[in-house]
Amino acid sequence: MLRNPEEIVADGIKEFGSEHESIMQLLTKVNEELSWIPTIAIEAIAKATGISVAEVYSVVSFYSFFSIEPRGRNIVRLCSTISCTMTGQGKILEALIDEFGIEPFETTDDGRLTIETTPCIGLCDQAPAMLVNGEPHVKLTPEKACDIVHGLE
Amino acid sequence: MHNISIKINDKAYSIREGSTILEACREVGIEVPTLCHHPKVNISGNCRICVVEIEGWNTLATACVTPIIPNMVVRTHSPKVIESRKIVANLLLAAHNCDCLVCDTAGICELQDLAYDLGIDSRTRLFDSFESLEEVDDSSPVLKYDPSKCIMCTRCVKACRDIQGKGIIAVLNRGVDMRVGTGVNLLDISDCDGCGECVQICPTGALSAKFPMGVRSWEVEKTRTSCSYCGVGCQLDMWVHDNKLVKVEGSDIIPNYGSTCVKGRYGHTFLDSEDRLTTPLIKRNGEFVEATWDEAIALIGEKIGKIREESGPDSIAGLSSARVTNEENYLFQKMIRAAVGTNNVDHCARLCHASTVAGLAAAFGSGAMTNSIAELEHAKCILVTGSNTTETHPVIATIIKRAVREHGAKLIVVDPRRIDLVEHATLWLRQKNGTDVAWMNGLMNVIISENLQDEAYISERTEDFEAVSEIVKSFTPEMVEEITTIPAEKIRKAARIFATAEVSSIVYSMGITQHTTGTDNVLSTANLAMLTGNVGKPSGGVNPLRGQNNVQGACDLGALPNVYPGYQKVADPASQKKFEKAWGRKLSKDNGLTVVEIINSLESGDVKGLIIMGENPMVSDPNLNHVEKALESAEFLVVCDIFMTETAEKADVVLPAASFAEKEGTFTNTERRVILLRKFLDAPGEARPDWKIICDLSTSFGYPMSYANPAEIMNEIASVTPIYGGMRHSRIQDTGLQWPCPDESHPGTMYLHKGEFKRGRGKFHPVDFIPPAEIPDAEYPFILSTGRILFHYHTGSMSRRAPALNEYVSGAYAEIHPHDVDRLGLVDGGPVSISTRRGQIETTVRSTEMVAIGSVFVPFHFAEAAANRLTNDALDPKAKIPELKVAACQVARIQ
Amino acid sequence: MEKKVLLAENQPEFGAGFELALTMSPADVVFIVRDSGIKGRGGAGFPTGIKWNLAGAASSDVKYVICNADEGEPGTFKDRVLLEKYSERLIEGMAIGGYAIGSSHGIIYLRAEYSYLIPTIEDARKNMIARGLLGKNIRGKGYDFDVEIRTGSGAYICGEETALIESLEGKSGFPRNKPPFPVNSGYLNKPTIVNNVETFCAVPHIILGGPEWYADLGIGDCSGTKLFSISGDVEKPGVYELPMGAPLKDLIDLAGAGDIQAVQVGGASGRTIPATETHRSLSFDDLPPGGSVIVFDSTVNMLEVLENFMEFFVHESCGQCVPCREGTLQLMYAVDDLISGDICSEESLSDYFRLAEAMRITSKCGLGQTAVNCFVDIINNFVDFTDECVSGKCCCERGDR
């Protein structure tokens, strides 16, 4: 059961405090729990930290890992930088698109999966690589990548 | 800070340490172009147009943010610099929607100027434009944002956050997707209140006002004048084309430094309203018919003359106005006093700050703001009570917010409503309406029992302290909690913050004054300030914010029944002699009647003839049903106004006046600053400035008056009014002058009571708590209070004729707590009936936690649901101010 | 040849360097670091001793030690390896830094992409606490120090130290104007040192081995050893430790590469050189050694590499300053036009070279200043306009140029 955003924020404030400098941690917490950051969470954070809604929203929209659109329970981030593209990232992306029927930055209708591409994730020695819910998966092939994603809840 | 030597463009200069390169260049007259830099907001260094070359650096430096260091060698126009500026400008142009041909900002666009200066034309443009044109957000009633013209200088974002303290817009996204916005909302459903600070600071046409209509910047004439709305007295630059106001900008000068509120900037469209009065009107058989000036003046002269002859001068009264100029107020009271021969002259200050004038005069010897607006920014503790400053004095609110945000001041708000400033406050004390003496005595109790008072100050500069220290003894925080419902602990905290801050200022407004205990409340603020040694120094003091644009001036110039200009007492024979000599007439030695007394006397028949200049008691005065009857029973009523107001409807003769836009003169703003009005429009039809009308009326009463211009009137004022002794129009062309200003060489007075109080020693007055005249009971269980809102002004005769303001708020409403809304089966936005022992109105529910449970707030601007049909005309015994802030009422569903 | 210090099999025990430092005065610690000649390993190469000296001299009750673990430069993964295996060493280095400048607060700013390393770093922290090397009154010397981990959220620019500080303060990662520099006014406007993971990891070794020993590890004027992450067309991609100043060739030989067309040193913002220049040295005077080396064989279309990098910069520019925000976009379009054949002469590129130079000298931070490197290098070194049209289908014949 997903917790309500305001509850997550309230919890976060207990953990990180309500200073301006807690905002990244609060947002990260909501983003990790819900896969995205709903407006009510932004409003709750703004209220607690005494910063305006627009300013909190500004921070959210700056960082690629935050999203104000609902995303899937599982987030796949496929590296799209050169060491990975040279070792077959393109084929993997194609395979994922075919297999799951969504383009990058889209979410499956059942809300299970969002696929994103992202700049270098520091696994170039084991390219091509991706992060699935933050965990690294390396030396991918199209089959291996699809298997991993199929194995998700 | 000492000077250091640097070289710019091969010349040596000695410049103040700590300057930026840009400041250095500007100081020595070297032009360096900028875009993102603006002196009002924090440095940004984003546009990179101001780059300069510095010897020994391998990149260029941005002049706007780089401090000078000794022996720096700077080149501001080397080939490398010019090349870089050109490239950067070309980049901006490639990303910019260069619709200059149809852009309102053409001619005043900083990007256009830059391209011109760098000589970039379409043949030498370097890069293609890839801008896809995003939609314009034009949802706000007053402004629009066009992302395709935005150069992301972020000046607007900083202006909204740092100058206005709002932070409604922010930078969204990053990189090429960057834009300015409110976050998830469009402008109209954000908290944007349309102050337009962002529009004024935008260098291009990205943020623009909807208000300038199809006129190019070079087709206008600009005139600086003073705002006609509130007592802040903002200086405005009026852009006029073809006798039409097309744009308003805040002037970059004291007191507002470019800022304004939504009314000042977008609320002056009433000036060319079709409803303006253009000819004199005489009522014949219940109908107004047009008349010539000669006819109208002759008729008034005859009627007033007759009443005077038959019933004596005291059967005539005049209501002067806080809306007209100082010169006109002076002439008006002179006319009533000298030509008619009575002191029956008053104006609406009676309804807002009579208790301030009475209370502060008793305590300090002078009843005005002790300090200046700008000083608030540097107070270390600001106690705001009974003032919803954000709505009533918007520009002052921004200064209070800056004091908190930028300078770390502590803000204590004491208010029954959760007003906007609460969001910025260190502490919010929510008192029960009408219990102000109690909490202030409570604060003093804590200060004295914790020994936090300023002993030296009390003994050196004040008197009668013991009486106060005695009376506050019983006001323990616990006892005060019982009366006010403010938790005792908060009383203690507030007292400690207030007493221990380096310098504390009290800011109040009608929430303090409009009570039967108004004078007591004011005396309490004075006690509190003196107890902590806060009067007579910069940024401290007691600062009543005056509501109307010229309420200060109307009081100063004697539009009051008990004082001549400059608060010289009617009861003082010497003063009376002085004015008899100056005006060449015998003057009445009796104090005249006050506003509410005049209304009462109309009904009783003691007053028969009434002349009203620019006031609308039919909406502004308490217990309107009563006022209506009174005006109807007048034998002869003259109203002089710019619109056919609810009051003018009742008149026998209506005279069309020129508005502030169409005449010269001065206002005195809330900080005692006399500021200039300049004419920028021609009056419609036959409308005339009030000062000319008064001259004609007075002449028709057998006391000829004639002046060449308002400057001449000011010279006469100066000759009889010591606090205005040095005021001359010629002296106040730019920044105005603050009274007291006794002579022509005097620079004016920033804050009062320095070294010594006006009355010698500051006088403590012991005040006991007295409950409001009317308290809720079983029959009338709710507490009603009334007040103003940002988007409208006073009786709405001006603001309700400004379409933009009506888009924000178009009609009356009543704020009711959601709990009560539910309990009474009301719906948000639905109808509701509110009644008191005096009257009833029907209006719309606004469900909000702004008000406490059991309380109702109704703005008083709306004649159709006039709050003043409900209010209590019970008077403060000393100042005769009615209790507009507390009444007991019923709230009921309308079936 | 490899010279392993940070990655050596047999390393001094974690904490030994810190314990030794605690026996010295803070000023002496700063002098040792200064005399070792170590320059920052995060790319900019600022002398660490000078930075610490300035922060140490700044007067303030509260100061901060920040570890820049935002490793985002494409092709760089050396800090990841250090974090995986040597988190204790990192924390030890930060504790020494704190002792040297008078700070009790350490913050590790970890890129969100490395969040999976949080448990590893937390364990290291707990070990240090268990051994009495973090916490209050460490070793009875009256010195307190602890570290906390905070994460970014997908923004390369937050590797720039002032953007990183803004991010830690809960704001968007817009680099600040300098001065003031973080050593005077950094996190929460307090004096702050920001150093790379590798820099901190080297410090304990420097304390233990002494400044002369460390300086001598390098070649010529260069001091110490340096970690390189190498990937691309090589047999054994990975992290190698070489003396600073070593020729690039040595590194490539270690990783094994035959057919080389181009080598990129220092990531997307570094330099891209042809095979003929691999004799050049990995040092701040020659090929600035960011930490990433990518090898491209002759099958790679270097324009596509360039396109990949320009897209990266457009995506990662914070956008606050004009030359970088709009300039990276224009350069990306120029590359697209080169690929499509819309641009096919050196002459039609001249405006873009002017742009590149303007970006280099007017951008606010390192991103915009160095984003042009790959553009300039790849076009100068790998695009031959005299031959055939770069697109392969000569558009010059279309007669519109």
Ligand SMILES: Cc1cc2nc3c(=O)[nH]c(=O)nc-3n(C[C@H](O)[C@H](O)[C@H](O)COP(=O)(O)O)c2cc1C
């Ligand atoms: C765009 C940009 C990205 C950067 N990314 C990193 C990074 O990921 N890690 C890092 O240590 N330094 C990075 N830096 C360098 C830092 O600004 C700073 O110089 C460094 O953290 C200082 O540490 P050092 O002296 O130990 O190298 C980056 C600089 C720029 C301009």
Ligand code: SF4
């Ligand atoms: S150079 Fe780029 S990343 Fe750096 S401040 Fe400017 S826009 Fe931001």
Ligand code: FES
């Ligand atoms: S004016 Fe200096 S960078 Fe914009």
